[in-house]
Amino acid sequence: MSYYKMSARDRIIVIGAGSTGSSVAYNLKRATHSEVVLIDKGGVASGMTSFSTAIVRTHYSNEVVAKMAFESRKFFEANRETLRFYKTGMVTVVPSALRKRMEDNVDMLRRLGIREEILEVKEASKMFPWLNFDADEGVSYEPDSGYADPVSTANFFARKAMDLGVKFLREEVHRIENTQGQAKIVLRNGKEISGASVILCTNIWTNKLLSQSGFAKGDLLPLKVSPHPVVIYKRPNGITGLRPVVNDLANRDYYKPEGESLLLGGNLRSELDEADVDPDKPPPQVPFNYIADYSQRISNRIPAMGNAGFHSAYYGMYDNTPDLHPIIDSLASLGLPNFYCCVGLSGHGFKLAPSLGEIVSHLVTGEEDPALEYFRLSRFKEGKSIFKGYEGIGTVG
Ligand SMILES: Cc1cc2nc3c(=O)[nH]c(=O)nc-3n(C[C@H](O)[C@H](O)[C@H](O)COP(=O)(O)OP(=O)(O)OC[C@H]3O[C@@H](n4cnc5c(N)ncnc54)[C@H](O)[C@@H]3O)c2cc1C
Structure with missing residues (x-):
């Protein structure tokens, strides 16, 4: 039949x-x-x-999704070789106005059993000397997060x-x-x-x-189909190797050092979430201005990236709900x-x-x-x- x-x-x-x-x-x-x-x-x-930067983190601001991320991360960890899960840790940085929010959030995550701690800027600078923090920013660190292969x-x-x-x-x-x-x-x-x-x-x-x-x-x-650019750099000597992902809520960007020498730079810009395009017609290429601005922002947070080489850039698309x-x-x-x-x-x-x-x-x-x-x-x-x-x-x- x-x-x-x-x-x-x-x-x-x-x-x-x-x-x-x-x-x-x-x-x-x-x-x-x-x-x-x-x-x-x-x-x-x-x-x-296949376009995903595939960061596996647990820093969420509501319990239901944080629990899902926590359970899922255990799955990545249990199958780490096949899923190519690299437990690099993740640093989250917020502007001073969101410090209290972040502290409450980390309390909530810890109640769920997630390992995450608030770091004083001095302590964070010592642990991650390749990152630059403003004195009044809030910083947290989750050691069990990282990224996998999508x-x-x-x-x-x-x-x-x-x-x-x-x-x-x-x-x-x-x-x-x-x-x-x-x-x-x-x-x-x-x-x-x-x-x-x-x-x-x-x-x-x-x-x-x-x-x-x-x-x-x-x-x-x-649902809106919103294009989000990712810029890929070759990291300069001195900041190569496995390093934590940086969730930079202060700059509304994220940086994912990948493998030995690449870094994938994405953004958390809610204004881009408003775009709605034909899913089969993504924008042709990431504009030069975007890459130039991004390169400036990333080197404010990671000064050594001022000497990074540009590798490539692409658009991925999100299926955004309100x-x-x-x-x-x-x-x-x-x-x-x-x-x-x-x-x-x-x-x-x-x-x-x-x-x-x-x-x-x-x-x-x-x-x-x-x-x-x-x-x-x-x-x-x-x-x-x-x-x-x-x-x-x-x-x-
Ligand atoms: C640039 C970028 C970075 C991201 N970074 C992260 C991150 O760091 N961490 C994270 O957790 N998430 C991240 N995401 C989000 C995450 O990657 C996606 O939410 C997730 O991978 C979507 O998976 P999916 O299976 O729902 O969609 P898809 O992978 O798009 O799968 C949908 C499938 O449906 C098929 N399909 C659609 N219509 C039809 C049809 N009519 N007939 C037959 N087949 C059809 C398509 O061919 C496609 O393969 C990122 C996304 C992007 C774009």
Whole structure:
């Protein structure tokens, strides 16, 4: 019998095989006896996952996401070789106005069992002599954070899922619809597959798929596709080797020393989160002015970077929600009762992938999970955005 004609009763279809969808497929296969099909138009990790700077940190300003990051980090740690997790530590710097906020935040994180401490500027300068701090800035340090390899991580989940029997299809889903109590997807090649449930892990392409499926602009999900530049430098002698990530909330930038000699520089600029572009038409190249300004800012924080070599720059795109936190919910309110989504990860979803997979499996199987109330779609219409401790600073959460 053709695969496309097989019974749909127990089939779960996951669209998107980035870090999210691969983890979702793996967790669903573990949690159910269903046939699970993972579909991606470009292959595993062919979307934004491969553009990720892949920082794995726990410094979040609300408990629910901090717990998810904490649990996920344990997963990275337990599989550190395969996921290429480097525990470099992370330094967070805030302007004086946010010092109290940071102290309260670190108290909350410590209550959860996360190792993080506030450092006096003098102490921080001693520990990290390559960093420059203003006397009135706030500094914290989390020793267990670092970064992993995003492509290896998505492939790890996809491989584990396939080992358990998940089927992978490299196809583009052109349309989704709900017919006769079942979820149906129509592929670009015209073939149809039905299932009991379909989960959209389609990141920046989610609204495009909904539009193609006949949804009007006003009925789409509250997601913006926002390009964010990353500048890559060759570090000069003296600051090579493994070093902590710097989460520079004072400059609204972050710096990730990668491997022996590179440094990836990203930003936390909330004004960039307002842009909304066609996901298949990112801006062509990072403007020279942006790179020049960025190079100035980074050398204020890391003076030796004044002698760094420029390597390259690229744009990645975030799927931003209005409160920069995910939507993990059923799409019944859109008239798609057998459809679910885990989207809107707003530029910080890589590190959360292990937890996201578990939460989505609870959503689909009906298991109770307090996170589901938190990430519900209706919160935006209810005016109940998720709390953000560092308002105006993007993606920190
Ligand atoms: C520049 C940048 C830096 C980042 N840095 C960090 C960081 O340091 N730490 C962190 O935690 N997070 C970070 N993030 C965010 C994180 O990388 C993403 O949230 C996460 O990787 C998204 O994974 P995903 O699986 O949801 O999306 P994607 O990896 O984009 O996967 C979605 C998949 O869906 C497929 N797809 C879409 N539509 C269809 C369709 N119609 N049919 C078939 N397939 C389809 C696509 O091909 C794609 O492979 C960063 C993101 C960017 C862009």
